[in-house]
Amino acid sequence: QVQLVLSGGGSVQTGGSLRLSCTASGRTFGTYSMAWFRQAPGKEREFVGGIYRSGSIYYAGSVKGRFTISRDNAKNTVYLQMNSLKPEDTAVYYCAAAGRFDLPTMPAEYTYWGQGTQVTVSS
DSSP states (O other): OOOEEEEOOEEEETTOOEEEEEEEOSSOGGGSEEEEEEEOTTSOOEEEEEEOTTSOEEEOTTTTTTEEEEEEGGGTEEEEEEOSOOGGGOEEEEEEEESSSSOOOSGGGOSEEOOOEEEEEEO
């Protein structure tokens, strides 16, 4: 069983930055691929990016070049650094964990989820 706790989020203006952190319980964090998703009102949950258990990183095209994902296995934490934020980035952001070697982009493939945190970008 893994519990994921998010911190960060909030409100910024266009062009601003925020960093989200997702900390996992347990001693097997390094065996999980970790992903970030977001969900805007009235829309489906969307894959933002993720980091394989190997350390490789993959981003959705809409955030590539603006968002950076990293993980610190010693701290059981994965980070989402968001720069050059746009109003269309406004959503509830979630982290998710999957005990597998690949990095799924569909929410149903993830076993564990954080509680979600609101990110609001105003123009």
